Amino acid sequence: MQLYSYFRSSASYRVRIALAWKRLDHDYLPVHLPRNEHHARGFAELTPHQQVPVLQDGDQVLTQSLAIIEYLEETHPMPPLLPADAAGRARVRALALNVACDIHPPANLRVLRYLLHDLNVGEERKDQWCLHWVQQGLQAMERQLARHPATGRYCHGNQPTLADVFLVPQMFNAQRIGCPLDALPTVRRITDACLQLPAFADAQPSACPDAA
Amino acid sequence: MQLYSYFRSSASYRVRIALAWKRLDHDYLPVHLPRNEHHARGFAELTPHQQVPVLQDGDQVLTQSLAIIEYLEETHPMPPLLPADAAGRARVRALALNVACDIHPPANLRVLRYLLHDLNVGEERKDQWCLHWVQQGLQAMERQLARHPATGRYCHGNQPTLADVFLVPQMFNAQRIGCPLDALPTVRRITDACLQLPAFADAQPSACPDAA
Numbered sequence: 001m002q003l004y005s006y007f008r009s010s011a012s013y014r015v016r017i018a019l020a021w022k023r024l025d026h027d028y029l030p031v032h033l034p035r036n037e038h039h040a041r042g043f044a045e046l047t048p049h050q051q052v053p054v055l056q057d058g059d060q061v062l063t064q065s066l067a068i069i070e071y072l073e074e075t076h077p078m079p080p081l082l083p084a085d086a087a088g089r090a091r092v093r094a095l096a097l098n099v100a101c102d103i104h105p106p107a108n109l110r111v112l113r114y115l116l117h118d119l120n121v122g123e124e125r126k127d128q129w130c131l132h133w134v135q136q137g138l139q140a141m142e143r144q145l146a147r148h149p150a151t152g153r154y155c156h157g158n159q160p161t162l163a164d165v166f167l168v169p170q171m172f173n174a175q176r177i178g179c180p181l182d183a184l185p186t187v188r189r190i191t192d193a194c195l196q197l198p199a200f201a202d203a204q205p206s207a208c209p210d211a212a
Numbered sequence: 213m214q215l216y217s218y219f220r221s222s223a224s225y226r227v228r229i230a231l232a233w234k235r236l237d238h239d240y241l242p243v244h245l246p247r248n249e250h251h252a253r254g255f256a257e258l259t260p261h262q263q264v265p266v267l268q269d270g271d272q273v274l275t276q277s278l279a280i281i282e283y284l285e286e287t288h289p290m291p292p293l294l295p296a297d298a299a300g301r302a303r304v305r306a307l308a309l310n311v312a313c314d315i316h317p318p319a320n321l322r323v324l325r326y327l328l329h330d331l332n333v334g335e336e337r338k339d340q341w342c343l344h345w346v347q348q349g350l351q352a353m354e355r356q357l358a359r360h361p362a363t364g365r366y367c368h369g370n371q372p373t374l375a376d377v378f379l380v381p382q383m384f385n386a387q388r389i390g391c392p393l394d395a396l397p398t399v400r401r402i403t404d405a406c407l408q409l410p411a412f413a414d415a416q417p418s419a420c421p422d423a424a
Contacts, residue, residue, distance in 0.1 A: 048355040049310070060299045064313070067305035074298045086286045087272045093279035098261070100309070101276070105317035114344065121331055132326065143260035 001026040004043070004054040006033045007208035010104060010169035011065040012053040016203035017165045018069045022076045026055075030210035033109055066100055069162060081162045092156050095144065095163035099170045103137030106130075107173070127177070134170070134179050138187055141167065146186040153193050160194060168194045172205060213238040216255070216266040218245045219420035222316060222381035223277040224265040228415035229377045230281045234288045238267075242422035245321055278312055281374060293374045304368050307356065307375035311382045315349030318342075319385070339389065346382070346391050350399055353379065358398040365405050372406060380406045384417060 003019065003026050005012035019026055031037045031052050038050050047054050047063055055062045055071075062068045073081055082089050105111065107130040115121050115129060145151045155163035171191045174181065181188055194200040205211060215231065215238050217224035231238055243249045243264050250262050259266050259275055267274045267283075274280045285293050294301050317323065319342040327333045327341060357363045367375035383403045386393065393400055406412040417423060 048359060049306075049352060051314075060302070062302050062306065064306040064309040066313075067302050067309055070305055071298055071302040074301065086283055089286065090272070090274050090279050090283040093282055094261075094274065094276040097276040097279055097312070100313050101278075101317055102263075105313055106323055111318055114341070118344075119331070119333055119337060119341070121333075125331060129326070129331070132330075140261060147260060 002029055002056040003027070004029045004031050004046075004052050004056075005208065005210075006031050006052050007205045007211045009033065009052050010173050011051075011100075013169035013172065013203060013205065014065045014165050015053045015055060015068050016208075017168070017199055018072050018081060020199035020203050021079060021081065021160070021165075021197075022072055024072065024076060028209055030208075032210070066096060066162075066166075069165065073162075081160070081165060083156060083159075083161060088150065088156060091148075091150060092161045092163045095141065095155055096166040098137065098141055098144070099166040102140070103134055103170055104173075106133040107177075130177050131179055134174050134177065138170070138174060138179070138181075138184055142184045142187050145190065151186065151190075154190055160197065160200075164190065164194050164200075167191065168200055214241055214268040215239070216241045216243050216258075216264050216268075217420065217422075218243050218250075218264050219417045219423045221245065221264050222385050223263075223312075225381035225384065225415060225417065226277045226377050227265045227267060227280050228420075229380070229412055230284050230293060232411035232415050233291060233293065233372070233377075233409075234284055236284065236288060240421050242420075244422070278308065278374075278378075281377065285374075293372070293377060295368060295373060300362065300368060303360075303362060304373045304375045307353070307367055308378040310349065310353055310356070311378040314352070315346055315382055316385075318345040319389075342389050343391055346386050346389060350382070350386060350391070350393075350396055354396045354399050357402065363398065363402075366402055372409065372412075376402065376406050376412075379403065380412055 001024060003015060005028060031043060037043060038052060044050050047061055049063045053065055055068045062071055082092055112126055115126050145155060150156055152158040154160045155167060168191055213236060215227060217240060243255060249255060250264060256262050259273055261275045265277055267280045274283055294304055324338055327338050357367060362368055364370040366372045367379060380403055
């Protein structure tokens with residue numbers, strides 16, 4: 001398998017964790033987003049989607065981090081990243097989608113570029129925008145995790161799941177942009193627990209071959 | 213089952229299609245988003261997520277449209293909304309996630325409110341913002357659908373899938389905001405084919421009990 005990744009892309013980090021958790025050998029192929037390598041001809045021919053991560057498995061070219069990880073879960077079920085029961089799976093997927101659909105997209109690189117270059121909002125209001133969505137989204141995660149009886153050492157019980165795979169990269173992003181984390185005790189506790197696992201720690205941005 | 217929905221919410225429309233496709237009886241409980249009923253105390257107690265759709269199945273309170281539909285697929289597999297093979301499932305999920313993660317979130321109600329009330333960009337630039345993300349996202353969908361040998365009468369082969377369930381509500385939104393559709397022949401052809409199916413047509417916004 002070949003993984004096209006950018007070290008700072010939190011969607012790429014999700015797939016790096018899943019590959020590490022399932023101990024799947026792969027080549028790491030860096031795609032430098034600030035230099036627009038995802039729009040370069042060769043990459044656009046591989047994937048008209050023109051985003052990272054992309055996972056190539058034989059002749060399959062897989063896009064969208066959640067679809068890639070669900071594919072890995074189906075083709076390499078052990079060790080699992082989803083619980084066995086349908087209700088538990090729904091809760092774990094919903095927590096992951098909180099990150100994928102609500103927190104991450106407004107602070108995406110192409111959205112920030114539009115704010116700066118098309119709406120001319122300036123750096124300060126661009127940074128406030130990022131903080132707003134990340135802080136509001138992580139507070140919603142905190143409410144959902146702190147109140148729920150299924151929350152354990154990790155987001156769902158005492159084994160890491162898809163929910164943790166999405167939460168931890170988002171927390172790296174939150175720290176990078178200076179988001180206050182004081183009001184997020186459950187989210188922080190779970191993140192710390194995850195980072196004691198090699199699959200989460202070894203896949204972090206600073207450990208990537210393309211890290212500056 | 214009880215579905216909490218707002219007629220114009222495209223995420224709610226996705227779940228309405230899935231429930232209709234699988235012929236699952238349910239009560240329809242309207243939540244009026246412009247009147248902020250999703251932040252009202254009763255609803256916030258049901259779900260700290262404070263968004264529609266919510267599906268209640270016995271004592272399970274399910275959030276996030278994709279997680280809800282995956283749950284319905286697992287608990288009521290027939291008729292299916294995912295193909296049988298892992299590669300096909302990955303393609304269908306990636307197409308659905310293009311809508312859920314890339315096209316829909318920047319044009320979400322709370323994002324538009326922030327643009328208007330916090331960034332004061334004005335109505336015209338807010339409308340351009342919406343058009344930009346919807347148009348760019350649907351063009352990416354068109355490239356992925358038009359070029360791929362697995363595209364059939366629907367997004368993936370000749371049976372509707374999760375990808376169609378996400379595409380059709382996005383096309384309703386695109387039409388509502390006046391997005392030009394000329395350059396999207398494949399996307400339009402598939403949408404028209406879906407709307408010939410009662411599950412897609414009967415779940416459309418104007419057919420909902422809370423439609424104006």
